[in-house]
Amino acid sequence: MKKIIINILIAVFLLNLSGCATIMLGLEERNSWNKIYPATFGDCEILRDCFSEKGVPFYFGYIDGWARAPVILINTVDLPISITSDTLLLPVDIYRWNLSAKSNNEK
Numbered sequence: 001m002k003k004i005i006i007n008i009l010i011a012v013f014l015l016n017l018s019g020c021a022t023i024m025l026g027l028e029e030r031n032s033w034n035k036i037y038p039a040t041f042g043d044c045e046i047l048r049d050c051f052s053e054k055g056v057p058f059y060f061g062y063i064d065g066w067a068r069a070p071v072i073l074i075n076t077v078d079l080p081i082s083i084t085s086d087t088l089l090l091p092v093d094i095y096r097w098n099l100s101a102k103s104n105n106e107k
Helices: 002-017 020-027 038-050 065-088 090-106
Strands: 056-058 061-063
Touching: 038 056, 038 065, 061 065, 065 090
Parallel strands: none
Antiparallel strands: 056 061
16 A cells, blocks of 8 residues: 555656746746647657756756756656647647747748
């Protein structure tokens, strides 16, 4: 019973950590990110950076070495959730993309 509770707590903890790319990229103006499937694109960019020589860019420099392991874990858990949420939010993203394209054409 104790093992089941620990597994449930770990699953809840990982689910709370995931989904952050969808929320983060959905709330900001996405000029530098892909406007369709933004969270999936962001997760893939971070995972690509994890396996590069420099490491993952962060506020104070680069995350490298063993410090990449939690970033890889969180993004691996977040990626399927980002794909699902981006698919559900696809009509909203297409609408926002069309609005931005129309406003750019009017300028």
